[in-house]
Amino acid sequence: xxxxxxxxxxxxxxxxxxxxxxxxxxxxxxxxxxxxxxxxxxxxxxxxxxxxxxxxxxxxxxxxxxxxxxxxxxxxxxxxxxxxxxxxxxxxxxxxxxxxxxxxxxxxxxxxxxxxxxxxxxxxxxxxxxxxxxxxxxxxxxxxxxxxxxxxxxxxxxxxxxxxxxxxxxxxxxxxxxxxxxxxxxxxxxxxxxxxxxxxxxxxxxxxxxxxxxxxxxxxxxxxxxxxxxxxxxxxxxxxxxxxxxxxxxxxxxxxxxxxxxxxxxxxxxxxxxxxxxxxxxxxxxxxxxxxxxxxxxxxxxxxxxxxxxxxxxxxxxxxxxxxx
Amino acid sequence: xxxxxxxxxxxxxxxxxxxxxxxxxxxxxxxxxxxxxxxxxxxxxxxxxxxxxxxxxxxxxxxxxxxxxxxxxxxxxxxxxxxxxxxxxxxxxxxxxxxxxxxxxxxxxxxxxxxxxxxxxxxxxxxxxxxxxxxxxxxxxxxxxxxxxxxxxxxxxxxxxxxxxxxxxxxxxxxxxxxxxxxxxxxxxxxxxxxxxxxxxxxxxxxxxxxxxxxxxxxxxxxxxxxxxxxxxxxxxxxxxxxxxxxxxxxxxxxxxxxxxxxxxxxxxxxxxxxxxxxxxxxxxxxxxxxxxxxxxxxxxxxxxxxxxxxxxxxxxxxxxxxx
Numbered sequence: 001x002x003x004x005x006x007x008x009x010x011x012x013x014x015x016x017x018x019x020x021x022x023x024x025x026x027x028x029x030x031x032x033x034x035x036x037x038x039x040x041x042x043x044x045x046x047x048x049x050x051x052x053x054x055x056x057x058x059x060x061x062x063x064x065x066x067x068x069x070x071x072x073x074x075x076x077x078x079x080x081x082x083x084x085x086x087x088x089x090x091x092x093x094x095x096x097x098x099x100x101x102x103x104x105x106x107x108x109x110x111x112x113x114x115x116x117x118x119x120x121x122x123x124x125x126x127x128x129x130x131x132x133x134x135x136x137x138x139x140x141x142x143x144x145x146x147x148x149x150x151x152x153x154x155x156x157x158x159x160x161x162x163x164x165x166x167x168x169x170x171x172x173x174x175x176x177x178x179x180x181x182x183x184x185x186x187x188x189x190x191x192x193x194x195x196x197x198x199x200x201x202x203x204x205x206x207x208x209x210x211x212x213x214x215x216x217x218x219x220x221x222x223x224x225x226x227x228x229x230x231x232x233x234x235x236x237x238x239x240x241x242x243x244x245x246x247x248x249x250x251x252x253x254x255x256x257x258x259x260x261x262x263x264x265x266x267x268x269x270x271x272x273x274x275x276x277x278x279x280x281x282x283x284x285x286x287x288x289x290x291x292x293x294x295x296x297x298x299x300x301x302x303x304x305x306x307x308x309x310x311x312x313x314x315x316x317x318x319x320x321x322x323x324x325x
Numbered sequence: 326x327x328x329x330x331x332x333x334x335x336x337x338x339x340x341x342x343x344x345x346x347x348x349x350x351x352x353x354x355x356x357x358x359x360x361x362x363x364x365x366x367x368x369x370x371x372x373x374x375x376x377x378x379x380x381x382x383x384x385x386x387x388x389x390x391x392x393x394x395x396x397x398x399x400x401x402x403x404x405x406x407x408x409x410x411x412x413x414x415x416x417x418x419x420x421x422x423x424x425x426x427x428x429x430x431x432x433x434x435x436x437x438x439x440x441x442x443x444x445x446x447x448x449x450x451x452x453x454x455x456x457x458x459x460x461x462x463x464x465x466x467x468x469x470x471x472x473x474x475x476x477x478x479x480x481x482x483x484x485x486x487x488x489x490x491x492x493x494x495x496x497x498x499x500x501x502x503x504x505x506x507x508x509x510x511x512x513x514x515x516x517x518x519x520x521x522x523x524x525x526x527x528x529x530x531x532x533x534x535x536x537x538x539x540x541x542x543x544x545x546x547x548x549x550x551x552x553x554x555x556x557x558x559x560x561x562x563x564x565x566x567x568x569x570x571x572x573x574x575x576x577x578x579x580x581x582x583x584x585x586x587x588x589x590x591x592x593x594x595x596x597x598x599x600x601x602x603x604x605x606x607x608x609x610x611x612x613x614x615x616x617x618x619x620x621x622x623x624x625x626x627x628x629x630x631x632x633x634x635x636x637x638x639x640x641x642x643x644x645x646x647x648x649x
């Protein structure tokens with residue numbers, strides 16, 4: 001039976017999440033209005049009459065005080081409306097929903113790659129710390145972590161697309177053609193995953209080594225339990241917890257951080273949508289896009305947090321009733 | 326007398342540092358007869374736990390271990406990592422000091438009790454290993470075992486966890502059972518219960534025991550003979566009743582004097598007995614008698630290495646003093 005404490009825990013997490021979303025949207029709306037230029041200048045040009053500007057602002061609701069704009073934004077969000085594109089009047093929600101799959105595909109693929117490569121590398125490194133594999137992984141990891149993903153993007157593009165012509169240069173592929181879409185996914189995924197592979201490998205390695213030095217591992221060794229079993233079963237489970245938390249954050253970050261990769265590879269994703277919207281001072285699109293990213297970020301963190309509690313029996317015991325201590 | 330289960334002569338363990346080498350054990354001899362129970366006593370830093378860990382090859386990779394001769398169960402061994410590793414979980418089992426950290430917090434007791442038996446009983450099914458573990462847990466006094474097997478370590482009290490750790494050691498039916506400070510981390514009432522479990526077990530199994538402890542009382546309760554260690558050397562050894570009733574080495578006497586006598590009249594003005602000074606730094610061991618700097622009976626000859634004397638009751642001690 002789940003107890004009240006689990007509900008309180010969940011409620012608390014959700015409340016914090018809602019607060020984070022609200023805070024970041026307010027901050028964002030204030031910031032967009034601080035940068036010079038507004039939709040009116042972009043649409044009407046710099047020599048527009050004050051009357052025309054005022055009329056346009058009134059039409060898109062920019063004449064109201066900021067606080068009122070914030071409330072009206074959240075009021076609309078509650079009914080599933082993210083506003084309209086100032087230039088062509090298309091609903092922001094559909095723009096975002098069209099762009100989201102392209103971004104999510106890259107983010108999910110990059111995370112899967114990072115985990116699929118990072119976890120085994122960490123296990124190898126921790127099994128023979130100081131060995132050849134460990135030193136090589138350490139060297140490469142630090143290299144990849146410290147190279148910004150847009151540099152990797154440009155490099156990959158130059159080598160594999162322009163020079164070798166193995167992969168397509170731009171776009172997300174023909175819609176409906178899954179093979180083509182996957183083909184277009186390879187380079188952006190590689191560019192985004194590279195740093196994360198290194199990051200996960202380093203992070204998990206250090207938590208594995210920490211766990212391997214603990215007394216309960218010594219107990220298992222004293223009973224001749226094999227090193228492989230100790231590593232893969234008894235050390236990996238507790239060691240994965242901090243990595244899981246970072247993965248949650250990383251996934252959220254990839255959703256927003258894919259901007260560079262999307263701009264460079266010209267993928268019509270959330271990143272490039274927001275990038276273009278900022279350039280043209282398309283406030284509603286910026287707000288709507290960032291709002292969705294923040295929501296997803298908070299959501300993935302929530303999932304990571306909850307799965308952590310599910311893996312750790314001590315956390316589980318804290319959250320569920322019935323079992324004594 | 327039949328051949329001893331374990332015979333080690335001149336055990337040395339050292340750690341090489343950057344500019345010095347720390348000698349943790351310096352010529353330790355240990356003999357444990359079959360079915361015999363030997364206590365290893367000394368203060369912190371005496372190297373008593375190092376002896377236990379060396380037997381299982383659990384010392385760090387940077388430890389250098391050497392012996393003149395070492396034999397376990399009639400076979401010569403070198404106590405090198407590989408051979409010591411081979412004895413783990415089959416012929417030698419260890420009861421660990423701190424039951425709070427000796428068990429993995431993320432797995433149930435049952436899972437851990439099954440996995441530690443795999444080496445010893447590789448052909449048995451998980452179900453039968455689980456059943457063995459259940460029986461053994463009940464045997465060491467854990468109530469409601471069927472449900473407890475599915476519980477995690479944090480759901481057990483300290484005393485119950487120590488019983489789990491003891492059950493672990495018994496499950497592999499070892500020839501030698503090492504108990505490393507089995508009661509140190511427990512409070513007094515639970516300590517008494519755990520000592521009772523160990524005592525009961527001692528009478529029942531044919532396994533030999535090596536009890537590592539700083540508690541003279543525990544050793545007196547559980548052991549036939551005792552080895553008193555100081556700074557990596559054996560200063561006195563012999564049958565428990567001989568050594569504890571008529572200690573010869575000044576260090577043994579000092580240690581016994583530090584024990585609290587529960588029957589003595591309480592006297593506020595009386596300070597607790599202590600041994601002044603500290604164990605010498607293993608990187609800078611003094612020449613001659615290692616205890617000289619703290620010894621109340623020190624004299625000029627103590628700057629030379631003391632002779633090993635025998636008193637005819639099966640006791641040996643290393644001191645310049647003839648008799649007390």
